[in-house]
Structure formats: C-alpha cells, structure tokens
Amino acid sequence: MTAMLSVLEFHLVNYRRTWRSSALTTLVMPLLVMLGFGVGVGAYVEGGVGGVPYLDWIVPGLIASTALQAAVGEATWPVFSYFEWLKVYFAQAAAPLRVADILGGHLAFMLFRIVLSAAVFLAVAAAFGTLHSWWAPLTLVVALLVGLAVAAPTVAYAASVSSDSYLIILMRFAVLPMSLFSGVFFPIGSLPELLRWVAYVFPLWHGVELSRDAILGTSPGLLGLVHVACLLAWCAAGCLLAHVRFRRRLVI
C-alpha cells in the first residue's frame, strides 16, 4: 500500500508542475458548456426534458462526460509516453515496486484528476442553480466509477499499442460515439435500436443515468444496481487487463 502511495506521490509531484495549465481548462470548460448549452441550445428546447429545464437535465450527463474526458486524457498519451518516450515506468520497475503498485499508483492519480474535474463542474453547476437534490454530491462517486471504468481499459489499450496514432483511433471510434450516444444530450429512447446498444454496453450511459438521478433527486430503483454492476464490471475487467498488459511490457 505504501509502495502504491509512493507512486501516487510521484504523479502528484509531476502534477504540481503542470496543474496551472490544466486548471484553466478544468474551470473554463464547464463555464463554456453551461453558457453554450444552457443559455444557447436550451432556448430552443421548449419545455425541457420530462418537465426539467434542458440545462438542468444535461448537467448530470455532462459531469459524467467530464469524468470520461478526464479519464481518457490521463489514460492515453501519458501512459503511452511513460512506456515509449519517457520510459518512466521502466525506472519504477527497477525500484522495489510491484507491477500492481506502478499501475495502481498511476490509476489512483487518474482518479484524483477525474474527481477534481467532476467536482469543479459540480461546483459551477451549483453556482448556476441547476442542482435539484441534496443527493447531488453522490455524482462524484459516480464520476469515480465512470472514471475507473473508462481509465482502466484505456490504460490497457495504451500499454498495448505500438504507435500513438492508435490512440487517435480510440478517440474517434470509441470515445466520440460513447459521448454522443449515452444520453448526455438527449434521452437514448430517441436512438435507433442498434445505437442504443452503444449506450447499454459502454460505461458512460450507466454513469449518466446514475448522475441524473442523484442531481434531479429521482430514485433509480433496482435499475440503479444494474448500472453500478455494469460500471464495476468494466472497472474489474479493465484493471485485470491493464495489469496483464503492464506485466507484458515491464517484465521481459
């Protein structure tokens, strides 16, 4: 455990040098989104969705989506670079760390970044008065789940590819469709059957639904358990796969 924490600490020291540049994005993105979607697009969506004003309806989805973006951002190029360009993982492997410490420490840092981004968004959303329930802070837990469910398999992928152009492919063919067809901007009921399966299978939609229930104060019922189970399954399978891929690369 302390070994893994020392790896987390390494990433935090690195973050201390770069947080200023990323902090702006973390703060400005939610503001832009609020103004663009809430005030701009929202004006065209009469009556909101199911009686909820459009801005209030999309905010929970955007928070889950922010977790996705942060997870993908931290799990692609940084991981690829630590194998291929900076070789940081190899330096760590020569220290008395296990593969699980190296991987776990980095994932822990990713979760920190993910929750931070989601928390900033949540705070901005609160300032705009779009939160309907005291359950709203629970979205941060959901963001953690979505974050790990996305980050872990992405890490496994980034540890496996031979060139960073494969990371761009991941962005185009996995992240973008997931962002569009996961009920963030409109209910998935309006999607054709096939695309609805994108929502069912990938992690984001489950997170969007849970966040929405938390922020609007509606009960997810038993379906909530299914969402959590799906997210946990992605987390578990992703971590396992990432561990296998890390071992492959680091123990040769």
Next chain:
Amino acid sequence: MEPHPTAPPAAQNPTEDFLIHARGLVKRFGDFTAVDGIDVDVRRGEAFGFLGPNGAGKSSTMRMIGCVSPPTSGVLEILGLDPRRDGPRIRARLGVCPQLDNLDIELTARENLTTYARFFGIGRREARRRADELLEFVQLAERADSKVEPLSGGMKRRLTIARAMVNQPEVVLLDEPTTGLDPQARHLVWERLFRLKQQGVTLVLTTHYMDEAEQLCDRLVVMDGGRIVAEGSPRELIERYSTREVVELRFNADDQRAYAEKLDGIGERLEVLPDRVLLYVDDGDEATAEVHRRSLSPASVLARRSSLEDVFLHLTGRTLVD
C-alpha cells in the same frame, strides 16, 4: 583458441560469499537466445565488469541481475535471494543505472531523486537530505532545481548514477555508465565510482571501453554471442590472451599482406590489418631491431604495452557481426 579458463574455486557457501551467483543462466526472447548459459560469481566489495561487442547479451544479463527480467532457465541468486520470488526485496538493496537514461525530464534534478527515494520507503525529509548529498556527490548541486530536460548528456548520466545511490545500495549495476560522455565527464564518473568502491559498494558494470574496464574492474568477463569467452582480472587476461608488448608497423604499400611473410617468426603471433601489421611480442625493442635486421623499412613503428583492447579484439574478432 585457448581453453576456457577454469572458474575460481567454489566457496563453501555460495550465498554468503557471492552477492551474485549464476550457473547456466539463460535468457531467450522467443527463439532467440540472448544469454546462453553463463556462470558468474561476484564477491562483496569487488568491481566486476561485463565486456563484449554489441548484442553480446550484457544488458540482458544486467536486467536479469536487476530482477526486472526473469531468467529463462538456470540458477540465479542475488544477495542470497531468488529473483523469481523476492524481486522487490532484492531490488530494495540494488542501485540501477540503465544503459539509456530514464529520468523524468519534466521534474527537477532534486525531484527525480526525492520521488525515487520514496519508492524505497524512505521518509520525505531523509529523501531530501540524501538528494542534496548525492547532487553534491555528482557535482550537480547548482542544478538541483533546474528541470532535467535541458541538462547535458553527462549531467543526466551523473544524475542517473546519483538516483541509483538513493537507497544506499549494496550492489550498483551500471550498464555502460560513461558511453557518450566527454573525457572530463568520464573521468569524473570514474572517480566517483572508485570512491563508491572504496566505501565497500559492490560495482557491476558493462562497458565498451577497455580503459574503463582496466581502471575500474577487479575482475571481468568477456561475453560474445551470449556466452562467456574469458574471465579474469585485466592483468590475467592480458597475460593469458596476449603478449607483453605489441609492435605496430605501417608500410608504405597498398597491401600490408606482402610483408607478413617477411616478418614471419618474429614474436608469438602476427596480425595483418588493412593499414598496419601487428606483432605480438615479449620485447618490443628487440622485435623492432629484428625488423630492421631483415632490412624492412616500415613508414612508422610503434612499440607499446599490450592492452585489454588487444585481448578483446583477439577474443571477439575485429569484424562487425551485426
């Protein structure tokens, strides 16, 4: 070809006397055999060298000793422990300077050391103290707070060596510690490594530089094609595989081979290179006199002591294999 030298007499209890003990150590990558059954024993406090041409298997061996690469077969014991089982425990007592620097170029020199120290469970304050001490040791104290990226190659190398010392290791593994450094930087590194050795730290290094091996190593092995082809102290190797002196003759001719016949019988061995002829002799002056007695007039004559380089080229050949 000379017979293989016999291994040093086996100790009563290998785990006690040898910090590194390998028998029939093999490393394969797929079908390719990088290390082909080597026997190595490194005693506490000695400086042990791996010499060998590119692709000989030096780094593969170092990585097995560093417990980041599991052996394919054979016996390997480090500090009396089994790397297959006790990897982290062994690595806690090793220092590693890999062939290619893998510093975090976005952090400062000091942060590279302190964050690395934390991986060994060293407390924050102690980590900082050691970092400052080590930066002093490798003469990088003024650059403590500058990022690593703009540092020169020599500075990065020194920082990597400092990082390898952060856990006060019993054994330091140095894979080509001075490759690519200018003479000043090399001498500084040598001097620091020599000091470590005096402090009782066991050094295991690979190198392409014969002068480095002669300066630093008490004992060394020459590897070629994954096997050990010779073993001993630099002195022993020169005595066993070369003569005391070498005379280098250059003739004003396109083809030096024409002279080989005329030089026949001088010294123990003669080698014709494209640009010169080498005579392996006991007494350089005497051999030179004999050359002149045979009324040969080379354009230049150089009589010198035999070096490890002669041994190395004799054992591993002069032609590039890769």
